[in-house]
Amino acid sequence: xxxxxxxxxxxxxxxxxxxxxxxxxxxxxxxxxxxxxxxxxxxxxxxxxxxxxxxxxxxxxxxxxxxxxxxxxxxxxxxxxxxxxxxxxxxxxxxxxxxxxxxxxxxxxxxxxxxxxxxxxxxxxxxxxxxxxxxxxxxxxxxxxxxxxxxxxxxxxxxxxxxxxxxxxxxxxxxxxxxxxxxxxxxxxxxxxxxxxxxxxxxxxxxxxxxxxxxxxxxxxxxxxxxxxxxxxxxxxxxxxxxxxxxxxxxxxxxxxxxxxxxxxxxxxxxxxxxxxxxxxxxxxxxxxxxxxxxxxxxxxxxxxxxxxxxxxxxxxxxxxxxxxxxxxxxxxxxxxxxxxxxxxxxxxxxxxxxxxxxxxxxxxxxxxxxxxxxxxxxxxxxxxxxxxxxxxxxxxxxxxxxxxxxxxxxxxxxxxxxxxxxxxxxxxxxxxxxxxxxxxxxxxxxxxxxxxxxxxx
Amino acid sequence: xxxxxxxxxxxxxxxxxxxxxxxxxxxxxxxxxxxxxxxxxxxxxxxxxxxxxxxxxxxxxxxxxxxxxxxxxxxxxxxxxxxxxxxxxxxxxxxxxxxxxxxxxxxxxxxxxxxxxxxxxxxxxxxxxxxxxxxxxxxxxxxxxxxxxxxxxxxxxxxxxxxxxxxxxxxxxxxxxxxxxxxxxxxxxxxxxxxxxxxxxxxxxxxxxxxxxxxxxxxxxxxxxxxxxxxxxxxxxxxxxxxxxxxxxxxxxxxxxxxxxxxxxxxxxxxxxxxxxxxxxxxxxxxxxxxxxxxxxxxxxxxxxxxxxxxxxxxxxxxxxxxxxxxxxxxxxxxxxxxxxxxxxxxxxxxxxxxxxxxxxxxxxxxxxxxxxxxxxxxxxxxxxxxxxxxxxxxxxxxxxxxxxxxxxxxxxxxxxxxxxxxxxxxxxxxxxxxxxxxxxxxxxxxxxxxxxxxxxx
Numbered sequence: 001x002x003x004x005x006x007x008x009x010x011x012x013x014x015x016x017x018x019x020x021x022x023x024x025x026x027x028x029x030x031x032x033x034x035x036x037x038x039x040x041x042x043x044x045x046x047x048x049x050x051x052x053x054x055x056x057x058x059x060x061x062x063x064x065x066x067x068x069x070x071x072x073x074x075x076x077x078x079x080x081x082x083x084x085x086x087x088x089x090x091x092x093x094x095x096x097x098x099x100x101x102x103x104x105x106x107x108x109x110x111x112x113x114x115x116x117x118x119x120x121x122x123x124x125x126x127x128x129x130x131x132x133x134x135x136x137x138x139x140x141x142x143x144x145x146x147x148x149x150x151x152x153x154x155x156x157x158x159x160x161x162x163x164x165x166x167x168x169x170x171x172x173x174x175x176x177x178x179x180x181x182x183x184x185x186x187x188x189x190x191x192x193x194x195x196x197x198x199x200x201x202x203x204x205x206x207x208x209x210x211x212x213x214x215x216x217x218x219x220x221x222x223x224x225x226x227x228x229x230x231x232x233x234x235x236x237x238x239x240x241x242x243x244x245x246x247x248x249x250x251x252x253x254x255x256x257x258x259x260x261x262x263x264x265x266x267x268x269x270x271x272x273x274x275x276x277x278x279x280x281x282x283x284x285x286x287x288x289x290x291x292x293x294x295x296x297x298x299x300x301x302x303x304x305x306x307x308x309x310x311x312x313x314x315x316x317x318x319x320x321x322x323x324x325x326x327x328x329x330x331x332x333x334x335x336x337x338x339x340x341x342x343x344x345x346x347x348x349x350x351x352x353x354x355x356x357x358x359x360x361x362x363x364x365x366x367x368x369x370x371x372x373x374x375x376x377x378x379x380x381x382x383x384x385x386x387x388x389x390x391x392x393x394x395x396x397x398x399x400x401x402x403x404x405x406x407x408x409x410x411x412x413x414x415x416x417x418x419x420x421x422x423x424x425x426x427x428x429x430x431x432x433x434x435x436x437x438x439x440x441x442x443x444x445x446x447x448x449x450x451x452x453x454x455x456x457x458x
Numbered sequence: 459x460x461x462x463x464x465x466x467x468x469x470x471x472x473x474x475x476x477x478x479x480x481x482x483x484x485x486x487x488x489x490x491x492x493x494x495x496x497x498x499x500x501x502x503x504x505x506x507x508x509x510x511x512x513x514x515x516x517x518x519x520x521x522x523x524x525x526x527x528x529x530x531x532x533x534x535x536x537x538x539x540x541x542x543x544x545x546x547x548x549x550x551x552x553x554x555x556x557x558x559x560x561x562x563x564x565x566x567x568x569x570x571x572x573x574x575x576x577x578x579x580x581x582x583x584x585x586x587x588x589x590x591x592x593x594x595x596x597x598x599x600x601x602x603x604x605x606x607x608x609x610x611x612x613x614x615x616x617x618x619x620x621x622x623x624x625x626x627x628x629x630x631x632x633x634x635x636x637x638x639x640x641x642x643x644x645x646x647x648x649x650x651x652x653x654x655x656x657x658x659x660x661x662x663x664x665x666x667x668x669x670x671x672x673x674x675x676x677x678x679x680x681x682x683x684x685x686x687x688x689x690x691x692x693x694x695x696x697x698x699x700x701x702x703x704x705x706x707x708x709x710x711x712x713x714x715x716x717x718x719x720x721x722x723x724x725x726x727x728x729x730x731x732x733x734x735x736x737x738x739x740x741x742x743x744x745x746x747x748x749x750x751x752x753x754x755x756x757x758x759x760x761x762x763x764x765x766x767x768x769x770x771x772x773x774x775x776x777x778x779x780x781x782x783x784x785x786x787x788x789x790x791x792x793x794x795x796x797x798x799x800x801x802x803x804x805x806x807x808x809x810x811x812x813x814x815x816x817x818x819x820x821x822x823x824x825x826x827x828x829x830x831x832x833x834x835x836x837x838x839x840x841x842x843x844x845x846x847x848x849x850x851x852x853x854x855x856x857x858x859x860x861x862x863x864x865x866x867x868x869x870x871x872x873x874x875x876x877x878x879x880x881x882x883x884x885x886x887x888x889x890x891x892x893x894x895x896x897x898x899x900x901x902x903x904x905x906x907x908x909x910x911x912x913x914x915x916x
Contacts, residue, residue, distance in 0.1 A: 421876060
């Protein structure tokens with residue numbers, strides 16, 4: 001049994017929904033289908049979820065939001081008409097949406113989650129109905145009935161461990177099961193949404209629960225690329241990548257996946273395939289637990305900006321047991337999350353995302369480090385970028401760091417930091433933010449050579 | 459005014475003491491002279507300090523140690539005879555040493571410090587007396603009278619801040635001042651020795667106290683070398699090196715100086731020159747606060763073995779505020795001092811000196827990390843070496859790490875870790891212990907090229 005998740009652009013209009021249903025029907029092992037809310041039909045279009053948020057916000061603020069409500073209804077109306085669905089389908093959707101108009105003003109946060117979730121929920125009804133008109137046996141599954149239990153943090157629900165056992169029973173049901181993404185219910189029956197990318201989370205949870213042979217995640221790109229396509233023309237497509245590689249690339253700016261969405265699938269060792277609704281025969285990118293890395297050691301290259309470094313030096317620091325711990329404790333007490341803390345003999349650098357620091361907070365931290373740790377020097381440097389070369393097996397390959405550092409040197413990029421050996425999967429360079437793009441391009445050119453690309457070894 | 463310190467081999471016998479006194483008299487700004495105890499005259503010889511320790515140990519254990527005592531007396535006797543010193547000098551030494559025979563059995567640790575210190579103390583008397591026979595005005599200075607105040611930790615005395623003001627008065631004295639190294643006195647008048655290399659400490663304190671124009675440290679090598687001379691024939695001599703560079707090189711196995719000896723001189727910004735008693739016209743190696751690094755960015759290359767790495771991985775580690783701090787806290791609670799802790803996204807590595815780990819301690823730490831931090835994986839890898847390229851200005855030079863990593867790759871050395879950017883002075887590679895020497899040689903060949911060496915740019 002495969003679990004398939006279709007994203008918003010795959011469900012944006014009737015034409016896209018026809019493609020989706022054809023994809024579903026083309027493979028009878030595609031049984032459990034997770035849908036997002038209809039997305040953008042064209043670049044300037046609004047997503048249904050955005051329309052719903054506009055409606056909900058106005059309703060909460062002004063009590064009335066008829067025009068905004070109608071905009072949502074219109075999107076579904078257009079889809080239902082074009083798909084020539086039975087009238088009863090649109091009636092059910094309108095009836096569902098009308099309940100939102102009747103909100104009593106209690107618990108606005110909970111109301112907002114209900115509003116947002118209706119996007120996915122009604123889309124699931126549409127897809128179910130359309131599959132039926134095609135003669136398929138399809139059932140809409142309510143996450144509450146199916147047992148998708150979550151904790152009650154609005155907008156940031158976390159699945160409860162007991163949900164998996166309940167959801168596993170979906171395996172026993174016949175026909176196609178259409179499951180709205182993005183939300184679950186608490187033990188008390190309160191609807192709660194996941195954070196951003198929440199339909200990916202639903203798919204990942206279901207794939208883990210039913211022990212799917214594959215979790216297919218349909219989006220609007222043929223595959224994940226080895227490097228940001230805005231930086232390099234026609235970059236190499238990644239055929240296979242491990243969970244760890246994917247996660248490290250996500251960290252440094254790869255945005256294919258909501259970062260935490262994959263955890264349930266990862267823990268259950270379910271392979272994931274990212275595919276294109278508009279080109280479903282393309283092989284896509286497979287995310288696996290292990291891959292053969294003999295043909296390509298480097299899986300991808302990414303970069304992220306907005307880091308700063310706090311540099312601290314103190315003569316004889318390395319003789320002082322507990323110095324590093326005390327420094328990290330100060331940062332923790334100031335609620336700062338740090339990324340790395342490479343250390344020398346008498347100095348240590350802490351790298352963190354700079355949005356966490358205000359001028360006032362910086363001053364307080366610098367003063368605490370000076371006064372509590374009696375250091376010789378402490379200063380903060382902003383606008384650093386981290387550039388990462390990611391690949392399982394890099395650690396045991398001689399010469400990777402030499403090639404990478406040489407490529408950067410030839411591009412006249414000063415390496416402010418190298419972090420290798422902490423992770424077994426990545427090689428990280430700190431450069432100034434202005435050099436980040438050129439660094440990625442230089443590394444791509446070094447590790448993805450013309451001849452390799454033309455041979456398709458990628 | 460210069461402060462000069464002469465090491466044990468420079469004072470091992472009459473011939474060496476003649477050289478030392480000639481050096482002193484050749485430069486009238488050499489006014490404050492710190493002496494060690496007589497060292498080895500030939501490779502298999504015993505140092506006077508070792509003879510004293512043998513004597514002291516036996517005296518403490520058996521009450522009697524006449525033979526061992528006589529061995530010490532004989533060394534001084536030989537020196538005094540050959541230098542044709544007045545009889546009164548040897549009589550004073552014997553009288554001083556006889557007090558050790560009359561020890562009452564109280565406070566054996568304090569007794570041992572007194573025994574050890576007599577080596578330097580009597581050597582200072584010999585040098586004073588010999589300088590007088592040469593017609594110089596020389597005065598033996600008792601550290602107690604001069605105010606070299608220390609705390610009372612036997613064998614590991616720390617100078618007290620108030621000592622500097624008292625010692626500064628030495629500037630007002632006329633003639634040559636001969637000061638025994640290695641020990642001071644507590645406020646209560648108890649003699650206490652410094653830890654290993656203690657005469658260097660005395661010299662460093664005096665240089666800081668009198669604000670010496672230079673602290674000359676005479677030993678038995680022409681200079682500090684850029685790399686271990688056991689690995690490379692005729693390695694490049696370091697003409698000038700900064701305190702920070704020296705300290706980083708000391709860390710990784712350079713053993714010219716007792717690591718902490720330089721602190722007082724460093725804090726007072728006194729330049730230090732390491733010179734050879736047997737070749738005093740050689741320029742030696744100068745340790746300075748700042749140097750012109752335009753001609754040579756790399757100051758030296760060193761390596762040290764005996765490190766292990768504790769590798770810890772946990773999915774989503776970087777989302778967990780306080781993870782790194784908690785890990786370091788466990789190590790601190792287990793009394794482990796760590797060297798570095800480079801971190802990836804979901805993993806962190808802690809590098810420490812492996813002599814600290816027993817099999818039992820390793821098992822306990824691994825188990826604590828597993829149970830308290832709920833990690834996915836933790837394992838310990840032994841026998842790692844750290845190889846360091848040290849030089850001020852490396853950080854702002856493009857291409858240094860590329861050259862270094864390439865040199866190691868060509869030598870077929872797998873780089874297990876790179877640590878750059880923490881320190882502004884060093885670039886550190888982790889390699890397996892078996893590769894350490896070859897790594898140093900490869901880096902030396904890369905950064906100290908034939909043509910440069912022949913041009914003397916070094």
